[in-house]
Amino acid sequence: MKLRTASASLFSASILLVFALAFSAIAAPVKYVFLFIGDGMSVPQRTMAADFAKRVHNYDLLINDLPYAVATTTHAANSPITDSAASGTAIACGVKTNNGRIGMTPDGKPVESVAYVAQKAGRKVGIISSVTINHATPAAFYAHNLSRNNYYDIGLDLVSSGFDFYGGGGLSKSNDT
Secondary structure (H helix, E strand, O other), X not given: OHHXXXXXXXXXXXXXXXXXXXXXXXXXXXXXXXXXXXXXXXXHHHHHHHHHHHXXXXXXXXXXXXXXXXXXXXXXXOEOOOOHHHHHHHHHHOOOOOOOOEOEOOOOOEOOOHHHHHHHOOOOOEEEOOOOOOOHHHHOOOOOEOOOOOHHHHHHHHHHHXXXXXXXXXXXXXXXX
8 A cells, every 4th residue: 555655646746746847947938738638538448449540530549649648547545446526636736535525635625736836837727628617627626625516616616716718518506415
């Protein structure tokens, strides 16, 4: 278990270092940084999609030609299987958390996402999603909530973030009851 924790910490540190370099004056100026997240996607899904595209349409997946890619192992702090809230928080904030939590540690403390780090560095920040913009994965970059289902409160976090652009498949309207 300590090996997993150490490798998860090393991975989180390396991700944060990459983003820190991208936003620092030391690195060559970076005009845009894009983070593509295939929610629920892993190597088998990409392999199958690439094989299908090649066999049926005779083309390669463009995502496979991007200059940088990162593969991760995922597990929530409280489960070997992660949900979108916990995995989104790990990607956005560099910490493992419990399933259902967004932008918070397992004990409920808010954590800063790389999007806020970029904003503080004077960068423009935008979140684009094919799902509702207050869904767990996009929300991990701007919200802090104990439940991924508190859509209204997550929407309030969206407004208070001060980010420059949002685009998505609407808003979910209800909170947990």
